[in-house]
Amino acid sequence: MASFQDILKYYRRYRKASVFSIAASSAFEIIDLVVPYAIGQILNVLSGQSLDRGLQQFVNGTAAIAGQTPTPSFSLLVLMVIIFIVTVVRAPIQPWIGAWYHWEIALRARRDQTQKAIRKILTLPIEFYDENNPGRIAGRIARGLANHTWTYPEIAGQFIPKLFRVLGIFAIILSIEWRIAVLFAISFILILTVSFSKLKRLTDKEEVLDKHQESTESRTSEIVTNIKTVKAFATEASEFKRQSDRLNRELKTVLFSIHYGYVKLAMQQRTFIQICVFAVLVLTLWATVNGEISLGHFVTTLTISSMAYSELEPISNLGEVFARRYSSMIRFHEFMQRPLGKDAASITFHPSEPSPTYAFSGKLEFHNLSFGYSPERPVLQNIQLLIQPYETVALVGRSGSGKSTLIKLLCRYFEPNQGNILIDGQDIATLDITGYRKRLAIVHQEVDVFNGTLLDNLTYGNPIATFEQVKEACAIARVDEFIHMLPQGYHTVVGERGVRLSGGQRQRLGIARALLVEPDILIFDEATSSLDYESERAIQLAMRRIQGTRTTIIIAHRLSTVREADKIVVLEQGQIVEVGNHEQLLKHQGIYRRLHSLQETGELV
Numbered sequence: 134m135a136s137f138q139d140i141l142k143y144y145r146r147y148r149k150a151s152v153f154s155i156a157a158s159s160a161f162e163i164i165d166l167v168v169p170y171a172i173g174q175i176l177n178v179l180s181g182q183s184l185d186r187g188l189q190q191f192v193n194g195t196a197a198i199a200g201q202t203p204t205p206s207f208s209l210l211v212l213m214v215i216i217f218i219v220t221v222v223r224a225p226i227q228p229w230i231g232a233w234y235h236w237e238i239a240l241r242a243r244r245d246q247t248q249k250a251i252r253k254i255l256t257l258p259i260e261f262y263d264e265n266n267p268g269r270i271a272g273r274i275a276r277g278l279a280n281h282t283w284t285y286p287e288i289a290g291q292f293i294p295k296l297f298r299v300l301g302i303f304a305i306i307l308s309i310e311w312r313i314a315v316l317f318a319i320s321f322i323l324i325l326t327v328s329f330s331k332l333k334r335l336t337d338k339e340e341v342l343d344k345h346q347e348s349t350e351s352r353t354s355e356i357v358t359n360i361k362t363v364k365a366f367a368t369e370a371s372e373f374k375r376q377s378d379r380l381n382r383e384l385k386t387v388l389f390s391i392h393y394g395y396v397k398l399a400m401q402q403r404t405f406i407q408i409c410v411f412a413v414l415v416l417t418l419w420a421t422v423n424g425e426i427s428l429g430h431f432v433t434t435l436t437i438s439s440m441a442y443s444e445l446e447p448i449s450n451l452g453e454v455f456a457r458r459y460s461s462m463i464r465f466h467e468f469m470q471r472p473l474g475k476d477a478a479s480i481t482f483h484p485s486e487p488s489p490t491y492a493f494s495g496k497l498e499f500h501n502l503s504f505g506y507s508p509e510r511p512v513l514q515n516i517q518l519l520i521q522p523y524e525t526v527a528l529v530g531r532s533g534s535g536k537s538t539l540i541k542l543l544c545r546y547f548e549p550n551q552g553n554i555l556i557d558g559q560d561i562a563t564l565d566i567t568g569y570r571k572r573l574a575i576v577h578q579e580v581d582v583f584n585g586t587l588l589d590n591l592t593y594g595n596p597i598a599t600f601e602q603v604k605e606a607c608a609i610a611r612v613d614e615f616i617h618m619l620p621q622g623y624h625t626v627v628g629e630r631g632v633r634l635s636g637g638q639r640q641r642l643g644i645a646r647a648l649l650v651e652p653d654i655l656i657f658d659e660a661t662s663s664l665d666y667e668s669e670r671a672i673q674l675a676m677r678r679i680q681g682t683r684t685t686i687i688i689a690h691r692l693s694t695v696r697e698a699d700k701i702v703v704l705e706q707g708q709i710v711e712v713g714n715h716e717q718l719l720k721h722q723g724i725y726r727r728l729h730s731l732q733e734t735g736e737l738v
């Protein structure tokens with residue numbers, strides 16, 4: 134669970150600058166109070182009353198140094214110089230010491246934390262992304278970072294200095310008339326305590342609202358991602374209704390629960406503040422009429438106490454803003470505290486510390502491998518398999534039999550519960566994960582295309598590939614067959630803001646991209662499952678050219694894709710039940726034959 138402490142830790146790196154700038158801003162707020170005090174003293178001089186003792190001594194000392202007599206005119210001159218220093222001289226300094234640092238800290242912290250968030254995104258376990266959609270994750274991070282950035286300058290530059298200002302005011306009033314100071318202190322503490330306790334309750338409601346908003350955003354993002362399905366099932370109206378209901382629910386919470394609460398609080402605060410200001414006026418006037426305080430003190434007390442009460446509203450407004458943002462900041466920290474993937478510790482982020490470079494022949498041994506996503510449900514059991522270098526091995530089996538899971542273990546997205554996987558005789562668990570994964574390449578059913586040129590996408594895994602290498606990979610993967618149809622050839626922008634590639638074209642791009650990293654092990658994860666016959670055929674031809682050049686593992690539902698594999702491994706309920714080539718397995722009256730017959734003739738044998 135994240136807490137307030139985590140919000141403080143967000144700025145920990147800038148602690149010293151933070152303490153300095155908060156102290157400086159607070160000092161400026163207190164210095165500001167010199168003006169009403171000096172004005173009060175000027176009034177005393179003008180009305181023939183004496184200066185305060187301390188000030189009189191200061192004027193006398195200054196007069197002695199200047200070789201002057203401390204006349205009323207000289208006192209006025211000293212007071213004007215003081216006012217000049219704390220107003221005009223201070224003016225150009227304050228923004229540099231206050232505003233500059235507050236924003237610098239907030240902006241630097243945002244850079245740091247955005248880096249951390251990106252690192253987090255890159256190191257969370259892969260199953261996190263199965264359970265959380267991109268809209269929800271992106272929304273949570275963006276809101277959390279933005280709210281931290283806006284909050285810091287307000288709290289460090291305004292909220293805390295204002296509290297110090299109020300303390301300074303209290304000290305001045307105390308030096309003038311203690312009864313007014315007591316009234317002032319009690320009213321202040323009362324207003325702030327009541328306000329903050331109410332804000333605490335509003336924060337809880339804000340948290341509910343934040344969750345509602347996250348769900349709405351998440352669904353909107355799903356609609357965008359799955360728009361084809363929405364349209365195909367003609368569910369526009371129901372999606373619209375669902376989102377409208379959610380927005381109405383949000384509005385109801387924000388308007389009648391949260392906003393109502395803030396307005397009610399503001400009303401109570403204002404009324405109470407005005408009662409207090411009036412009470413101070415009555416008390417101060419009473420003390421002046423009775424000759425207990427001077428006219429100058431009357432003006433000073435009234436001016437600074439109304440200054441103090443006028444600060445109450447901004448202080449509690451800042452508290453309100455903080456309360457509104459609190460839950461999204463906390464939810465950001467909850468995201469940041471999510472446990473990392475098992476591979477996270479060994480992922481290197483520093484290009485200056487490159488991971489070791491491996492080169493394997495591609496011999497793979499699965500030794501007595503067992504695995505389950507949860508302990509009570511084994512998905513793979515006692516897998517024993519040997520894959521020779523340059524061999525092409527197909528994994529087939531019914532849906533849910535564990536084919537993809539085996540690949541996930543090979544890629545080290547998960548660690549096996551029992552047994553191990555050896556590459557060239559070395560346990561993959563002992564290898565540097567980045568160095569090891571660089572020797573693997575995988576072509577998924579859905580090939581991701583990044584926004585950029587086709588060339589950028591091809592060289593994604595190997596940015597230093599030469600154009601000759603790119604062309605060679607494109608020839609093998611049959612990318613060259615469609616490249617001339619693209620307006621700028623290799624330099625055509627594809628992806629989000631560019632030309633849309635078809636499923637088959639994306640697959641071929643995926644294969645060429647995989648080939649360009651020159652992997653020792655190439656994996657096709659249902660690469661042809663969603664393609665039409667012609668595209669499938671093109672991919673099969675590409676695969677045929679790759680066959681024998683490196684260890685290749687093919688997961689396939691369509692058995693036509695795996696017919697030419699050196700070895701076909703049939704999985705059933707997480708266990709290997711048959712191994713052999715196409716002809717051998719057809720002779721065997723087993724699952725492969727049944728699946729094959731089903732696909733060829735549509736009938737079970």
Ligand SMILES: Nc1ncnc2c1ncn2[C@@H]1O[C@H](COP(=O)(O)OP(=O)(O)OP(=O)(O)O)[C@@H](O)[C@H]1O
Pocket residue numbers: 260263506507512530531532533534535536537538539
């Ligand atoms: N992240 C996960 N968490 C929990 N269970 C999972 C997860 N991924 C897969 N499974 C379960 O593990 C089992 C094997 O799934 P796997 O994806 O490996 O099968 P598959 O043979 O590749 O299936 P398909 O051919 O349909 O892709 C299934 O019962 C599936 O529900």
